[in-house]
Amino acid sequence: MGNATSAIETSGDCHGTAARRQNNRDVFGAGVSAFRQELSGDGCPAPIPIREASMRARPRVVVRKRPLFEHEAAQDFDVLSCQGGTDVWGEGDAAALWVTRAMLAADHRTMYCEHHGFYADAVFGEAASTAEVYNAVLGGPLQHGSTTVLCFGQTGSGKTFTLAGIIDILREALPSGGGRWRVSALEVAGNAVTDLLHASARAADTAGEGGAEPSSSGAPCLLVGSAAEAIDAIVDAARHRSTHRTGVHDASSRTHAVYQLEPVDSEGTGRGAGGRLCLTLVDLAGSEWARDQVSHERARRKEAQEVNASLSALKACLAARASGVRLPARDTALTRLLRGPLEGEGRMVLIATVSPSSADAEHALDTLSHVGLPGRASLMRGEVAGSVDVDRPLPPSPRDWTSAEVVRWWLATSTAAVERINAEVAEAAAAGLRVVLRGAEWPPRTKLGLSFEPPGLADAPPTAPPTLSRVTPRTPIADASPLIRRGTRLVGCRLALAQEEGAPPEGARSDAGESLTAGIDHRAGASDAPPGRSGLLAELRRGSLALTRVADALDAAESEATRAAEAPRCLRPFACPADYAEEVPRKLDDDAALLRAWVVGGEAAQEEERRRIARRTEEEVEAEAAGRAASVAVARARLDEARAVLARAAAAARQVELEITFEPAAFGRAEVPRVPRHFSGASRLGQGDGKAFMNAFADPERGLRSLIVACEGDTRVAETLFQALCALAGTTPRTAD
Numbered sequence: 001m002g003n004a005t006s007a008i009e010t011s012g013d014c015h016g017t018a019a020r021r022q023n024n025r026d027v028f029g030a031g032v033s034a035f036r037q038e039l040s041g042d043g044c045p046a047p048i049p050i051r052e053a054s055m056r057a058r059p060r061v062v063v064r065k066r067p068l069f070e071h072e073a074a075q076d077f078d079v080l081s082c083q084g085g086t087d088v089w090g091e092g093d094a095a096a097l098w099v100t101r102a103m104l105a106a107d108h109r110t111m112y113c114e115h116h117g118f119y120a121d122a123v124f125g126e127a128a129s130t131a132e133v134y135n136a137v138l139g140g141p142l143q144h145g146s147t148t149v150l151c152f153g154q155t156g157s158g159k160t161f162t163l164a165g166i167i168d169i170l171r172e173a174l175p176s177g178g179g180r181w182r183v184s185a186l187e188v189a190g191n192a193v194t195d196l197l198h199a200s201a202r203a204a205d206t207a208g209e210g211g212a213e214p215s216s217s218g219a220p221c222l223l224v225g226s227a228a229e230a231i232d233a234i235v236d237a238a239r240h241r242s243t244h245r246t247g248v249h250d251a252s253s254r255t256h257a258v259y260q261l262e263p264v265d266s267e268g269t270g271r272g273a274g275g276r277l278c279l280t281l282v283d284l285a286g287s288e289w290a291r292d293q294v295s296h297e298r299a300r301r302k303e304a305q306e307v308n309a310s311l312s313a314l315k316a317c318l319a320a321r322a323s324g325v326r327l328p329a330r331d332t333a334l335t336r337l338l339r340g341p342l343e344g345e346g347r348m349v350l351i352a353t354v355s356p357s358s359a360d361a362e363h364a365l366d367t368l369s370h371v372g373l374p375g376r377a378s379l380m381r382g383e384v385a386g387s388v389d390v391d392r393p394l395p396p397s398p399r400d401w402t403s404a405e406v407v408r409w410w411l412a413t414s415t416a417a418v419e420r421i422n423a424e425v426a427e428a429a430a431a432g433l434r435v436v437l438r439g440a441e442w443p444p445r446t447k448l449g450l451s452f453e454p455p456g457l458a459d460a461p462p463t464a465p466p467t468l469s470r471v472t473p474r475t476p477i478a479d480a481s482p483l484i485r486r487g488t489r490l491v492g493c494r495l496a497l498a499q500e501e502g503a504p505p506e507g508a509r510s511d512a513g514e515s516l517t518a519g520i521d522h523r524a525g526a527s528d529a530p531p532g533r534s535g536l537l538a539e540l541r542r543g544s545l546a547l548t549r550v551a552d553a554l555d556a557a558e559s560e561a562t563r564a565a566e567a568p569r570c571l572r573p574f575a576c577p578a579d580y581a582e583e584v585p586r587k588l589d590d591d592a593a594l595l596r597a598w599v600v601g602g603e604a605a606q607e608e609e610r611r612r613i614a615r616r617t618e619e620e621v622e623a624e625a626a627g628r629a630a631s632v633a634v635a636r637a638r639l640d641e642a643r644a645v646l647a648r649a650a651a652a653a654r655q656v657e658l659e660i661t662f663e664p665a666a667f668g669r670a671e672v673p674r675v676p677r678h679f680s681g682a683s684r685l686g687q688g689d690g691k692a693f694m695n696a697f698a699d700p701e702r703g704l705r706s707l708i709v710a711c712e713g714d715t716r717v718a719e720t721l722f723q724a725l726c727a728l729a730g731t732t733p734r735t736a737d
């Protein structure tokens with residue numbers, strides 16, 4: 001009933017996969033044709049299971065492949081290949097439907113086809129008519145008892161088309177002789193069940209003739225005079241089913257429909273009290289994937305979740321029936337309605353409808369893996385001729401990149417960065433790398449920011465010089481040379497206390513001791529007795545302490561000198577909140593005293609009081625001025641003292657120099673970071689495209705930090721990638737903290 005004319009809307013990983021398949025449809029199409037030839041030849045690619053008589057009671061599985069629509073054929077290709085026959089109820093060989101997945105290898109260049117075979121009782125190709133499906137499924141057994149036909153599959157794959165065709169054929173096929181029929185039509189949406197018959201105009205008419213009463217299953221039903229009337233009632237009822245436009249289909253059935261019809265005798269009892277004739281036809285709502293729902297509003301998404309939940313419950317029941325465990329039939333309204341057939345009552349046929357489009361291959365795999373007969377063959381085939389054109393220019397905005405393009409950019413940019421870094425490392429390796437850190441220039445409250453590999457973890461003997469495991473970015477030492485990075489080795493350390501006017505800095509001397517001036521150098525020939533790892537680290541720790549101590553002392557002295565220089569200004573009246581707080585209550589007291597004097601002694605008394613207040617204020621002002629002069633003298637003395645302290649601290653800081661020598665080691669060479677799993681296709685979440693890449697790494701705030709993690713802590717490579725990505729994205733990169 002639906003009309004699948006809307007273009008397929010894709011997003012995220014599916015966009016990349018579908019586009020790649022479309023771009024290379026000739027190559028992949030040839031892969032599918034070659035496989036079909038193999039199927040039609042003598043050598044079967046995989047053994048087909050045999051259906052045995054003992055399995056007679058199990059539900060039969062029929063697969064129907066719909067034709068590729070014209071709009072699909074313009075860009076996609078057919079990935080379904082049928083093998084075997086259409087005998088639904090017989091024994092012997094099963095049939096198979098093969099789904100070909102057009103794939104791209106991890107090198108993002110090599111294309112190959114993966115063929116997955118699913119077994120069924122019968123497989124109908126795109127050329128098969130609904131009449132053929134009907135004959136195979138219902139032609140004979142309809143006469144013999146209760147049969148349930150369930151149509152299952154992706155939205156837009158042909159469930160309603162198949163069931164509507166079957167219902168049409170039944171109009172002719174059912175016995176036309178006079179005899180009453182009981183018919184019911186229910187719509188199931190989530191856990192809500194609606195009677196479609198009584199919602200239809202026809203139902204109102206026929207209710208008068210036949211009357212409405214519950215069927216044997218308890219569902220409201222109609223009694224009608226003939227099979228043709230029963231079919232008409234179902235056709236009318238089906239028109240009242242809810243349909244909506246989905247991402248893949250213009251008139252998708254968003255609910256399940258359960259139609260039931262059975263002949264009854266003159267008392268209205270089902271003729272099959274013993275060998276009951278009853279036909280239940282179920283048109284399930286199409287299963288949707290997230291990509292089919294991208295354009296749905298909230299209500300539609302909720303509806304899709306309910307559909308998927310009830311389908312999962314149905315699949316669980318089918319699986320339970322197959323394995324003989326207890327049915328979870330009470331979970332949803334749908335499974336409660338179908339409890340009888342699910343528990344093994346009568347015959348059951350599952351018609352799985354599948355779309356042949358290359359864009360729907362994964363959907364077909366999903367449908368078939370839920371309904372197929374046990375056993376499945378997966379054939380991994382070799383490469384198909386041709387490979388993805390990696391020399392094609394990348395789209396200008398990373399947002400438009402496919403996952404393969406993300407990988408191309410990542411590999412090219414990080415390889416270039418790594419080659420540049422390693423060239424610099426090689427150049428510096430011979431010369432050694434010496435950094436001098438001066439106390440006078442060292443920022444206060446700053447640590448060295450160097451972490452070392454624990455002994456034994458580094459690829460070197462424990463006695464070897466310590467190896468850097470991490471360098472905190474944006475520290476003076478990280479800024480001193482880009483070559484100081486993970487893997488670099490510490491080979492020398494010397495804390496020099498330059499003697500200024502013969503007076504060593506007090507703090508440094510008391511902490512570090514005289515031996516500091518000797519320094520340590522681990523390089524061969526540079527020291528008589530190599531101090532080893534612990535000696536070097538101890539020396540570095542003492543040097544770091546001396547640096548931070550003098551830098552902090554200098555900073556404190558500078559702050560104190562600044563405060564001291566500003567102190568006299570604080571003595572101005574009312575500048576200080578305490579003064580102000582005192583002034584206001586005093587003024588209130590004075591006003592009260594004036595008023596009291598006027599009440600008690602009249603205007604003369606008040607004038608006398610005013611003069612007293614004025615006198616008192618003058619005395620206070622004089623006292624205050626004297627006090628302020630004294631404070632200024634104190635402040636000046638404090639300022640002189642602070643300046644002296646500052647001069648001493650600055651002299652001390654100038655005397656401290658920490659000289660560190662590094663050796664860029666071979667194993668510290670930069671390496672091309674692995675492409676994050678989400679883009680290489682190795683992630684369970686699927687493949688990410690340019691949009692996901694930008695969200696993860698181009699954010700000015702968090703991007704660099706995420707890249708450092710992705711580059712396994714290699715800050716320099718991460719920074720290069722970050723800057724290049726931000727330039728492409730037109731954002732301003734911010735540095736990591």
Ligand SMILES: Nc1ncnc2c1ncn2[C@@H]1O[C@H](COP(=O)(O)OP(=O)(O)OP(=O)(O)O)[C@@H](O)[C@H]1O
Nearest residue numbers: 002003004066155156157158159160161252253286
């Ligand atoms: N075997 C087929 N031959 C020709 N056309 C088909 C076939 N199967 C399906 N179609 C067409 O495909 C479109 C979608 O089919 P249909 O409405 O039956 O899908 P559906 O699986 O019921 O989808 P939904 O679950 O969304 O309701 C319709 O236009 C239908 O005519």
